[in-house]
Amino acid sequence: MNTTTIHPDKVKTFRKLIIIVSIVIPVVVALLFGVKIDGYDLTFLPQIYAGINALTALILLSALAAIKLKKRQLHRSLIRFALLLSLLFLVLYVTYHMTSDSTLYEGESRTIYFSLLISHIVLSVAVIPVVLFTYLFAWEGNFVRHKKWTKIAFPIWLYVAVSGVIVYWMISPFYS
Numbered sequence: 362m363n364t365t366t367i368h369p370d371k372v373k374t375f376r377k378l379i380i381i382v383s384i385v386i387p388v389v390v391a392l393l394f395g396v397k398i399d400g401y402d403l404t405f406l407p408q409i410y411a412g413i414n415a416l417t418a419l420i421l422l423s424a425l426a427a428i429k430l431k432k433r434q435l436h437r438s439l440i441r442f443a444l445l446l447s448l449l450f451l452v453l454y455v456t457y458h459m460t461s462d463s464t465l466y467e468g469e470s471r472t473i474y475f476s477l478l479i480s481h482i483v484l485s486v487a488v489i490p491v492v493l494f495t496y497l498f499a500w501e502g503n504f505v506r507h508k509k510w511t512k513i514a515f516p517i518w519l520y521v522a523v524s525g526v527i528v529y530w531m532i533s534p535f536y537s
Contacts, residue, residue: 376494411525488521
């Protein structure tokens with residue numbers, strides 16, 4: 362089994378990078394919401410990024426099963442794939458919102474919808490540093506700390522992925 366870990370001299374650099382990325386991503390996303398690009402019909406994207414969220418949830422559950430079965434290499438590959446899917450989701454989500462007007466929720470379950478949406482948004486920001494630090498601890502070979510942080514990271518990441526699908530399902534009837 363490959364047990365390659367990151368060189369200790371690089372850990373400090375990666376920790377700083379995680380903090381920077383964890384601040385920059387939400388700020389840039391918020392700023393890009395103010396940018397509108399006309400002339401593109403990307404109304405097909407919400408169902409795609411909802412599908413990416415669903416796939417991310419399945420991959421996370423598969424990664425959990427893999428590690429419980431002591432298949433570390435499979436677990437590592439699945440987590441990397443989940444990270445890639447999350448990045449792809451982010452790109453598609455921002456692209457959609459830069460080219461399309463926001464959709465208003467007009468359903469009867471407004472309290473449920475907005476509670477879910479707000480918790481989804483807040484936790485999608487919080488999950489960035491938590492997941493990245495959890496990943497870094499594994500990369501360092503610090504599996505005790507990795508396991509500790511995973512108890513926080515996994516449920517938040519899974520909640521963000523699943524709640525993203527539910528939010529899409531609830532608002533999709535109101536897309537024009």
